[in-house]
Amino acid sequence: MxxxxxxxxxxxxxxxxxxxxxxxxxxxxxxxxxxxxxxxxxxxxxxxxxxxxxxxxxxxxxxxxxxxxxxxxxxxxxxxxxVPASSTPEHLRYTYWLHYAEGSAMPLLLMQLVLNNFGAGDSSVVSGFIAPQIKLHFDYIEGELRKSTWFTGEEFTAADIQMSFPVELIAMVKEEVESRPKLQEFVERIHARPxxxxxxxxxxxxxxxxx
CATH class of the missing domain: 3.40.30.10 (Glutaredoxin)
Known part of the structure; x- marks a missing residue:
């Protein structure tokens, strides 16, 4: 078990x-x-x-x-x-997003969270590096979700589950999703799943x- x-x-x-x-x-x-x-x-x-x-x-x-x-x-x-069939473009995207969630998206969000918790949320590190990088990454995610319903294509996969955490975190900030409707739609779709x-x-x- x-x-x-x-x-x-x-x-x-x-x-x-x-x-x-x-x-x-x-x-x-x-x-x-x-x-x-x-x-x-x-x-x-x-x-x-x-x-x-x-x-x-x-x-x-x-x-x-x-x-x-x-x-x-x-x-x-x-x-x-x-999981998409092996040796397909969808499987390559699946592998990419499975690793991107924790390898690229989450470190930036965690750095910002830690600095905020220690009262350094208005530091030059945040404004000069972390905030622009977060914008870059989530604009990228928004663009990718314009291409297909889910991260790997039209079929829901475990990569969408993996990506849910960083997307849900950023979606908590109203200003971040107002200009990213596809990101908000993704959150609504996953929340509707039984x-x-x-x-x-x-x-x-x-x-x-x-x-």
Missing amino acids: IVVHHLNNSRSQRVLWLLEELGIEYEIKFYERDPKTMLAPESLRQIHPLGKSPVITDANLTIAESGAIIEYLVDHYGNGRL AYKRALERGGKYDLSFQ
Whole structure:
């Protein structure tokens, strides 16, 4: 049985959503952030040395990192679902977006969040580098979503699940989505999916406003 070590208000919500899309049975072990630091509890270190979420256990395997978890679940339990056929342009795009989410989009957002939390949100680093880069990346994402319904084409894939977290984060800022209607439409589509709703019911409150 797959166990999702689920930290509230975290990327592990994507893992629950993927499992619901695939119709796989799983259990959830819940962890709560420290209300002052918003960090994960030390008990997560018993599962993985970094004490981060998401992390899953499957029999004697422990797997961390969103992209690695998604690839593992799709490869071992997907039976060809939620991934384009190999050696196709769509599969190449799938691989790209699967890695882009955490490799390119999230570092910028996290840098801004950290600086904001430490009272440096108006620094020259933010205005001179981070903010322009965020604009560049999310204008790029908006342009890509003008080309197709989903990130890899007209079929929903696990790459859309992976991309949901950075897109949902940026969509929290009204000014950021007013000029990016395709980004807002993407958020509305994923929120309407039955599996997304089931994952919220099982995982509990999903509120990113604390960031």
